[in-house]
Structures are given as structure tokens and as C-alpha cells.
Amino acid sequence: MRSTYLHDMQDRFARVIANATKQGAxxxxxxxxxxxxxxxxxxxxxxxxxxxxxxxxYNIAVIRNGxxxxxxxxxxxxxxxxxxxxxxxxxxxxxxxFSHYPTxxxxxxxxSHSPRVLKLSRExxxxxxxxxxxxxxxxxxxxxxxxxxxxxxxxxAVANSAGLNEADMETSWxxxxxxxxTSGTDMLFSYAGRGWLDLNELYDLDxxxxxxxxxxxHATRSAKISDGVYPIYLPPRMLGSFLAPIAMGIxxxxxxxxxxxxxxxxxxxxxxxxxxxxxxxxxxxxxxSATFDGAGIATRPMTLVDQGVLKTFLxxxxxxxxxxxxxxxxxxxSPYTMFVQPGQRSxxxxxxxxxxxxxxxxxxxFGQSNLANGDFSCNAALAYLIENGEIVGRVKNAMIAxxxxxxxxxxxxxxxxxxPQNRQPHAIIPGVxxxxxxx
Amino acid sequence: MKQRLLDALKNCPADYAEIxxxxxxxxGFAYRGKELDNASTGQFTGGIVRACKNGGWGSxxxxxxxxxxxxxxxxCAAAATVGKEKTALADIAxxxxxxxxxxxxxxxxxxxxxxxxxxxxxxxxxxxxxVPGVESSTVMYGENFRTVHFASTRGNYFxxxxxxxxxxxxxxxxxxxxxxRGSESFSSATDFTVxxxxxxxxREVAExxxxxxxxxxxxxxxxxxxxxxxxxxxxxxxxxxxxxxADFLYENPQMRELMTIGRQMGNDDLNIIDDGSLGQLxxxxxxxxxxxxxxxxxxxxxxxxxxxxxxxxxAGKMGARPTGNARAIGRGRPPIVRMTNTYVDAGTLSKDxxxxxVDDGIYACGMQGGQTMMEMFTFSAAYGYRIKNGQVxxxxxxxxxxxxxxxxxHNIDGIANDLTMFExxxxxxxxxxxxxxxxxxGPHIRLRxxxxxxxx
Numbered sequence: 001m002r003s004t005y006l007h008d009m010q011d012r013f014a015r016v017i018a019n020a021t022k023q024g025a026x027x028x029x030x031x032x033x034x035x036x037x038x039x040x041x042x043x044x045x046x047x048x049x050x051x052x053x054x055x056x057x058y059n060i061a062v063i064r065n066g067x068x069x070x071x072x073x074x075x076x077x078x079x080x081x082x083x084x085x086x087x088x089x090x091x092x093x094x095x096x097x098f099s100h101y102p103t104x105x106x107x108x109x110x111x112s113h114s115p116r117v118l119k120l121s122r123e124x125x126x127x128x129x130x131x132x133x134x135x136x137x138x139x140x141x142x143x144x145x146x147x148x149x150x151x152x153x154x155x156x157a158v159a160n161s162a163g164l165n166e167a168d169m170e171t172s173w174x175x176x177x178x179x180x181x182t183s184g185t186d187m188l189f190s191y192a193g194r195g196w197l198d199l200n201e202l203y204d205l206d207x208x209x210x211x212x213x214x215x216x217x218h219a220t221r222s223a224k225i226s227d228g229v230y231p232i233y234l235p236p237r238m239l240g241s242f243l244a245p246i247a248m249g250i251x252x253x254x255x256x257x258x259x260x261x262x263x264x265x266x267x268x269x270x271x272x273x274x275x276x277x278x279x280x281x282x283x284x285x286x287x288x289s290a291t292f293d294g295a296g297i298a299t300r301p302m303t304l305v306d307q308g309v310l311k312t313f314l315x316x317x318x319x320x321x322x323x324x325x326x327x328x329x330x331x332x333x334s335p336y337t338m339f340v341q342p343g344q345r346s347x348x349x350x351x352x353x354x355x356x357x358x359x360x361x362x363x364x365x366f367g368q369s370n371l372a373n374g375d376f377s378c379n380a381a382l383a384y385l386i387e388n389g390e391i392v393g394r395v396k397n398a399m400i401a402x403x404x405x406x407x408x409x410x411x412x413x414x415x416x417x418x419x420p421q422n423r424q425p426h427a428i429i430p431g432v433x434x435x436x437x438x439x
Numbered sequence: 440m441k442q443r444l445l446d447a448l449k450n451c452p453a454d455y456a457e458i459x460x461x462x463x464x465x466x467g468f469a470y471r472g473k474e475l476d477n478a479s480t481g482q483f484t485g486g487i488v489r490a491c492k493n494g495g496w497g498s499x500x501x502x503x504x505x506x507x508x509x510x511x512x513x514x515c516a517a518a519a520t521v522g523k524e525k526t527a528l529a530d531i532a533x534x535x536x537x538x539x540x541x542x543x544x545x546x547x548x549x550x551x552x553x554x555x556x557x558x559x560x561x562x563x564x565x566x567x568x569x570v571p572g573v574e575s576s577t578v579m580y581g582e583n584f585r586t587v588h589f590a591s592t593r594g595n596y597f598x599x600x601x602x603x604x605x606x607x608x609x610x611x612x613x614x615x616x617x618x619x620r621g622s623e624s625f626s627s628a629t630d631f632t633v634x635x636x637x638x639x640x641x642r643e644v645a646e647x648x649x650x651x652x653x654x655x656x657x658x659x660x661x662x663x664x665x666x667x668x669x670x671x672x673x674x675x676x677x678x679x680x681x682x683x684x685a686d687f688l689y690e691n692p693q694m695r696e697l698m699t700i701g702r703q704m705g706n707d708d709l710n711i712i713d714d715g716s717l718g719q720l721x722x723x724x725x726x727x728x729x730x731x732x733x734x735x736x737x738x739x740x741x742x743x744x745x746x747x748x749x750x751x752x753x754a755g756k757m758g759a760r761p762t763g764n765a766r767a768i769g770r771g772r773p774p775i776v777r778m779t780n781t782y783v784d785a786g787t788l789s790k791d792x793x794x795x796x797v798d799d800g801i802y803a804c805g806m807q808g809g810q811t812m813m814e815m816f817t818f819s820a821a822y823g824y825r826i827k828n829g830q831v832x833x834x835x836x837x838x839x840x841x842x843x844x845x846x847x848x849h850n851i852d853g854i855a856n857d858l859t860m861f862e863x864x865x866x867x868x869x870x871x872x873x874x875x876x877x878x879x880x881g882p883h884i885r886l887r888x889x890x891x892x893x894x895x
Contacts, residue, residue, distance in 0.1 A: 040521075044690035050517035052502030055485070055771065072481035085480055092556045093478040094468065122520075144691045180813075182693035185845040187814050224841035227660070256576040257472045261616040331651035365817030365839060373618040375656075377839040379817045397815070399841050399892030400542050401659060405616065435659040437842070437890045 003058070006155050007078065012076065012160040016060060016083050016125065023071060025062040026099040029160040029294075029402045030079075032058040032288035039150030040126050042133055045143075047126060050088040051286035057408070058082075063099060094386050097321035101162035105298050107291040111284040117151055117171035125149035128205055135209045139216055144180040149173070165294040165322040172197050172287060176380055177208040180293050181216070188394075189362070190215035190382065194421050197285035214381065215361065223385035223393030224436070230358040231430040232400065233386060236419035238360055239427050244336050245374040245404045246277070248305060251333045252315035260372060261405060262310060271308040271408040276342060278303050279314075280330075288337040293317070299329040304338065308409075340414055340424055347415035347426035352389035356402065358434065359384040359391060372406030380434075397437035407431055411433055440598070441536065444590035447507035453497075453515045453524035457591035459728060460486035460504060461770040467581035467609075469789065470563040474555065485770035486513040489754075500771040528723065529754035529761045531731050533595050539725045540601035541711025545631040547582050550778065555580055558634065559606075565641035566610045572649035574618075577609040580634065585769065587728070595730050601723055603627070603876055605864050606634040606815075608641050619654075619836065622821060624806075624864030626876070628721045642889030643749070651822060654834040659893030663800035663826075664794060664840065664886045668859040670803050670820055672879025675711050675783045677809035678816045678844045683713070683738045683746070684764070684869075685753035686776040687813065694813075695757070699839035702744040705848035708786050711739040713748055715763050715779030721780075721862050721876040726763065728774035733763035736791075737770035738781075739848075750776050768872035775870050776867070782880030786854025790883050794851045800826040803838050806879070807865060817841045839892045853885035 013030045014025070020028035034056040042048040059072045060082050069090030071082045129147040136145050148174065157167040174195035181188040192211035196202045236243065248254070249262035262270065280301040281290045290299050294319035303311050312328065314335060320327035351359070362382035369376040380398045384391045407429050415426040444458045461484065468478035486504045497517025499510040504674055507685040528812040547555075563578040585601040603661025609618045609622040621644035627633035666674055681687070683806050688694045715733030717723055729751050747757070750765035753776060765774035794802075804820025842850075857881060 043638070047521050047523075049496045049498065050521045051498045051500070052513055052517060053498075053771065054502070056502060057483075067475075070477075070479035072479065074483045074485060085482075087853075089478060089480050089552075090551050092468075092475075095474040095477050101463070122517075126520075142693065144694070161662065180691065180694075182691065182697065185697060185814055185843070190814055225572070253471075257577055258613060259611045259618060261613070261618050263613075264615075267441050347565070350663065361811075363748065364812055364815060364842070365808070365810045365819065368810065368817065368819035368839065370618070370620065370622075373616075376839055377659075377819075379841040379892075381812050381815060381816055397841070397843060397890065399839065399890055399894040401658065401837075401839075401894065433659055433892070433894045435661075435890060435892055437661070437846075 001036055001153055001156065004155060006157055009157050011135045012079055017159065019080065019083050019160050020087060025064045025087065027063040027099065027101050027161050029061045029158065030058060031158040033154055033156040035152055035154030036149055036287050037152035038122050039148060040129060040405045041148040042129050043146050044139060045145040046134055050122060053165055057084050062086045062283055063068060063096045065094055066099070068183065069093040069265040069429060087096050089232045097318050101160045101164065101295055102297060102317065103162055104164040104296045104420045107298055108282055110282060110289055111289050112197050113169040114171050114198040114285065117199055118153060119209060120199060132205050132209055136177070136179055136212055140181065140211060146178045148176045160294065160296060170197060171272040172264040173199060173203065173286040175203060175208065177212055178214055188219045195287065218384050218391050221393035223395050225358065225385055225395050225398065225434060228437050229431055230407065230434050231354055232432045233354060233357055233359045234427040234429065235361065236422055236424035236426060239340060241363065241366055242406045242429065244371050245306065247335050247338060250313050252313040252323055252379060253319040254314050256319065265310050266313065268310060269308050270310045272410060274406060274411045274412050274414060275305055275308050276341040277305040277338050278341065280339055290336060294331040296306060297327045297329040303330065303335065304335065320354040323368045342416045342418060342425050343414035344416055346417050350415055350428055351386065351424060354386045354389055354428065357386045357387050358395060374403040375403060376402035401433045402431065421426050440588045441590060441596040441799065443504065444588060445596065447511050447682065448592050450592060451490065451511055451515055451592055452520050453492045453864060454591055455528055456488065456490040456511060456515060457589065458486060458488050459767065461585060462590045463583060463585045463769065465581070465583040465776060467579065468559070468577035470559060471577050472575040472686060473567065482772065485773050487773060488516040489773055491526050492512040492518040493522025494526050497521060497772060498619035528642060528751040529753040531761055533562065533730055533732065535595055537726065538893065539595040539597065539599040541602045542719060543602065544629050546630040546701045547604050550631055554751050555737045561639060562608055562641040565638055566608060569645040570649050572612045572652065573610050573645050574613040575611045579607040581605040583610065589730055591730060597730055598727050599725055601724065604631060604634060606637065607864050610645040610648035611891065612652050614652045614889055615815050617652055619648050619651035621645060621651065626721050626862045626864055628723065628790040629719045641823060647822060650834055651836045654836045656893050657801060657823060657835040657838040657891055661888045662891055663797050664889040665797060665800065665802050666886065667802065667804040668881050668883060669806050669879065671783050671840065671881030671884050672861055673806045673818050674811045675881055676778060676781050676879050677811045677818050677875070678847060679711055679738065680713065680778045680781045681811045682813055682844060683748055684776040685747040685749045685757060688747065689753040689756045698747065700744055700746065703742060704739050704744050705742045705815055705851055708783035708854050709739055709742045709848065709851055710737070712737055712783045712784055713728040713778050717780045720780050720860065720878045722779040722878045727765045728767045729765040731761045731765065736762045748776050750774060757781055768875050772872055775872065776875050777869060777875055778867060780860065780878040782860060783854065783882065783884060785856045785858035785882045788853050788855050790855045790857055793855045793883050794826065795829040796853055797826045800824050801835065801838060801891065802826050802831050803840065814843050814845060818845060828883045837893060840889050841892065842890060847886065849885065850887045851884055854886050855883035858882045873874065
């Protein structure tokens, strides 16, 4: 990094916590991050942007007389002033369900910083994007091609009045490729992207190129499906969306407040025995890994759903105190990464077993649904008709709908092979309603 | 500030460069259930230098004004590595120095935090207790005061203050595994009274959440649908507005051909407008984030494609005039082509005449959200009703419409005369910049054969 602030932060943190305590705070916490990044972007098939950024931010949280005040800023010199603001805000602030942070413990050692990422120069990123663009252009000259790459390095630190004092360094990269094919009023959008904290085999231009080529190959033909109920085949990238109602439903705070549809389901067979989900925040160089949560509670891998049985709800420290539950080390009472455990058959064998169904690559409007209830209803923006185990063409103007919490009770299946990037399997989910426009 | 920014741009080797520096001050708190669940406040500064050289762009994002010249140099050097063609940015005639202070009718900064918390707490009590069956609530208040300073190598400078306040009222009802929400939101750039006297709305969201527990899902299939004005606005924004943003068009020959001015898009009575200069709405500014004055732009006039939304670059490359639609969501983000206040203009039918034309259909109400992939779009109603013989009957839930814009706009067969603009919570998302303050509007409109997802 061109500049670092961490050496300066220890004293500042101590001063902030002492200042807050002196003003009657029973607990205080300061968190800080500072990062630098480089990126490049191609638009319309040619290099268009080269960007750099340096940003900083910090948060001060205090608890005073049973209420919390939180103030954020990005000017280090204004940190002391922000303490006053946090203290003042605590007078009307949110109800705190604890008065002191828990005593810090020892934390697992996770890798998050890789010098290899820092060797990724802007020139190299531009060359790599150019290679991907040239390849896609060779498939179809008329495509509108976009590509981008970026890398960043950041430092972060957190300290609290219970003695937590941790600092960390992190690197990351991302690589993206996308196309728009326009033929009259017909359009195809296809995207592929990857990112990780270490520069390893995942930085793979060919993987992105082949994903785009897959869509260009299969979307050329159009196919029709009649209204009805069909199985859907989900690639690993789509599976995470279909786990959202579970992630929302196991939020311990929502469970306590009574708004989770899974409130009364703990320990019960809620889903198909084929579904086992493990939350694992201890994967080196994963962007979603963490060693401790916002209160300093150590994280750990946890089984969320075991062969369809709901095993746990998740609690951050405040929510655990509120619900008189055990904290699980989850900031915001939300999972880090929900890994669905693999099944028996390969993704290819599963595809070949589908007599008639939809292969869903992209959805439009999924997030607008009442996902807290498990409901979804959205446009299958990029979907292929599967007939007798083969992809026969692109289906357009189709709406798919159903209730995910109900669908996951059905005859679902997951592949034995996992995606190298997100470590999720392919899935088949039967029973999805399909409605199409008149063709 | 003006001189500091202009000094940093002196002797800049780029064809064009600009600095936008912002300060923001925000406060927000929310009840969830019986308790005040979160409350936070923040003060941030930061900005971005953008430089264009030989048609290529470089940028440098920063937090403080320290060493601003080196940030300009970084952006210019980056642009020089990128550009390989001619820079083509449209010219605009703007005054060298413009200052636009906020014009607040009732300044939220003059109301104490205690009063605001008490007000929101009162609404929360109503949401939780108005009717049996409400399990929890989210009642949220937020305020933000953004001050934007801008200078460019063209010698122009502006300062504009852009305040915004928000109120969300959400009731959550649960019956076993069935969870439903009723929600309303309100926003203003000028007037704190927008969040006052909302007791009836608090009661209404509670009643609706509970009623939706018993409401059937909207049957999937093709329906005649009447869109309430708030939903019409989302339709105008999602189904057509994004397609008119010229950054999707200017470097894509097929898209430019598809969106050629003069193309018949709908029936003769269809007019769709974007107007960043309209009143003092949350989508309204004096200038955009490149310093171009905002304006009224006809996107569709009498059913015919009439205009696009432009930045300096898209206008320069398409031989058009910039329209004042280059907008950034905040500090450190580049301006991209965005909508402002977008609406379907009023037609001639009365609302009753519109409904009388539907024997069996759906009345879609309330904005849940929308998304577009250019020709395809979806948008979701918060709730709706069955229409039978022109009359509004049973409550329905889960109404999500989809369509192809080039077909759907032709399927509008009735436009009422009750144009209304809406300033709501949330905003528009594009290019990772969300939520940008925009407004939606329109009258009641009638759509033939709209596709709605769900079980038939």
C-alpha cells in the first residue's frame, strides 16, 4: 500500500475507547478499514476506463445507559468528534441488550492477504481483458462485449472495551466478461465473473470464455414451452438465490421477533433429506470468511440443515442476549456462506435424466418477490429448454413461480461435482410453475 | 472550494478533466417490533477526479482534498494509457460559477432528534397495535444532507445542496409459515412535513399485511391489467426508461438502430417524459454531475420515440444535446446516464371509463420493485385486486408482471387523466450505484394481455 494507517490507529483506538468510557459508556468499539484498488474496464469491445481508488472508513459504537449509539466517518482527524456524536446519539439510540462486550478469545488463523495479488499489474489486467474480448469477438463480430478486472489491498482493525484488539490485511481480485447480442428486438445478455483473495488457479480466462461461449452456442436456437409445472435445473451460481429464504428464516433476531416462517421448525424435518447445508467461514482466501463477528465472538463451521432437518438459528451477540440464546458468531444473525453438500450423480448425469424442464441461467426480478415467505415469481431471463436430457434452445418471455420453502421439501437433487469458484453443486428442483407469453 | 478545485485542474494534460467533491451527513433509525432496533449517524467526505484523453477515461477516487494535484495527475495518466481515439464530449454553455443552496420549506435539521424518534415511535405503535395479527414492524426514518462541489477544465464550477428525508412504514403479519408485509414509504427533498400526519397510513399497512395473509395468490397467465398511478410510474421507468439511457446505445450499432428517433413505440396517446427540472422533487437537481442543466426530455411523444437521455459523452458521440442525466449516487462514484423524474403523461379517459373496459382483469397497486434487461422487464405490485365487470373486488397478492417492451407498450389501450407523481423510499439501481433518488409517475393505464407469473 502506498500509505498505511494501522500504526497510527492503536493510540487513536485507545483514546476513543477511554473517552467513551469516561463519558459513561459501558461498552465501546472502534472499527477501521482503509483500502487501495486498481481496475480497468472494456466497453463495446475496447479499453475504456482505468481507475484507481483510495478510501477509508471507520465506525464508533458505544453503549450507554442501555442504549447504543453508532457514528461513522472517514476523516481520521474527526474521530474524537465522532465519539461525541456517538455518545449523544446513544441518548435516543437503539435498545442494547448487553452492557459489556464479551471477553475476547483466541481466533483461528485465516489467510486473507496474498503478495501474488499485488503483482497483478494494470497492464496485465488490460492484456487479460483484451485476450478475452478478442476471443469472444472471434465467435461473433457483432457482439457488444464488456470486460473488467480489478485488484485491491486493504487493512482493517477493530478494538473494543473488553480488550479485543485485532488487525488484518486483505487482498482481492475480480475478473468479469459479458456480452450483449442484439438481433432486431431480440437480445441476449450473458455474464461470467470470478473473484478471490489469492491469485490462484481460479484466475482463469478460459473458464470465463467458455461460459460465454456456452450461452452463445445454446441461445442461437429458440424453443417453446407450454404453460405448466416443470423441474428446473440450476447451475451453482443460481443455487445461492434459492437458499435466500433459508438464510432469512434462520435469522435468530427475526425468529425472536416472530417474523420468520421457520420460527417453529427447529429440529424438524423441514426439507428433503437430500438437503444438507453447512455454513463455513473458515476457508482461506474466501471473500466471505471471517474469524470473529462484530462483537468478537469466534466463528466456527456450523451445520444449518442436516439431511433436511433444521439444526440451528443464528445469533449475533445482541440478538442472543435479546432472545436468551447462545451467540453463534454471526454478525447480523446471517450466515457467511451456505454450502450445499454434494449428492451422488454428476451434474451432467442429472441433466441427462430430465425428460422436460428448464435450465435457468439468469433470473429477472427474483429479489422483488416475498422471499421472506419463500415465494418467488420472476422472468426466466436466460433459460434453456431441456428435452430428453439435452439442451434444445432458449426459452424467452417465461415466468417461473413457486414457494422455495415448499419446493425444497420435494424430490430435489444436488450434483456430486462442485463449482471451483463458489463450491456449490448443480441442482434439480421439481414442481416449478411456468407461464409464458403468447408466441 | 471553487478556487481549490480549479487550481488542481490547472495545466492538466487531459482533453477534459473534472473534480467532484462531496460532503454527506446522514442519520437514520428504525424500530423493528417494539424496540428501537438500530440508530446510526455519519459524516463523510470524498470525491473523484475523472479525466478523458483521446476518448479514454481515467479516474482517481479519494477521501480528502489533500494533495489533490497528484490525484488529478493519477487520473490523467490513467486516461492516457487508455485513450486511442478522438475525445468527443458535447459542448454545453453553462455559467462559470453556480451555487444552489437547498430550498427547504420545513428544514428537518431544525427538528430535534427526540421529536423525530417520538414521531416514528408513535407510528410504530399504530403499526403494531392497529389490528390483531401483526407480528412485527419496521418503521424507519432517514435523513441525508449531501453537498456537491464540482469543477472542470472547462472552467465551470457549481455547488449544489441535495437533502433528502425518508419514512418507511412496514407491517409484518404471520400465520404459521405464512408471512406477509404491508408497506408504504414517503420521501421529500424539501419538506419535513412529508413524514408528519401518517397515522392513517400506519394503520393501513397493518390492515393490509393481515388481509394479505388470507388473500389468494394472483393466478398466473395472461390478464388485462389496470395499473394504479404509482405502478404506472414503475412501468414507465423499468419497461422503457432504462432503454432510453444513451449509454446503452451510443457504442452499440444494433441498439442505436433499434432505438432510432421516430420509431413507433406505442399508440398515439402515449407520452413518456423524463424531467430533472420538475419542481423540487427528489429526482430534481439544477445541474447533473457533469454540470449540465437538467431539463424536460420527451422520450415518447404521441407514441413515437422522441428522445434519449444523455451524458456529455453519449451526446457527443451521438450528435445530440446533453440532457442533464449524468448522475452519480455519491462521493467516489462516476456519473452515468440515469433517469430523474420519469412519468407517463395524462391521457383523456376518466378512471371510471378505464375500469369499465375490463370485464375480468387485475388491478395492480403499490410499488414493490422492478428490473429490466433492456427489451425484457419485470415489475412487482405490493398488492392488487381482481376486477370483475369493471368493479374492483377481491384482494390478491404476489402480482409480478413481465413483458417485452416493444410489444407491451403497444398493448396500452387506455390512459386516464389522473397523472400523479410519487416520491417514495428506495430508488433506482444501475452499474452498482443504488439507490439513486428518482420519482415515478403517471395516471391509471390499462394493459391488454400482460403476463403474470404464478400458478394458473
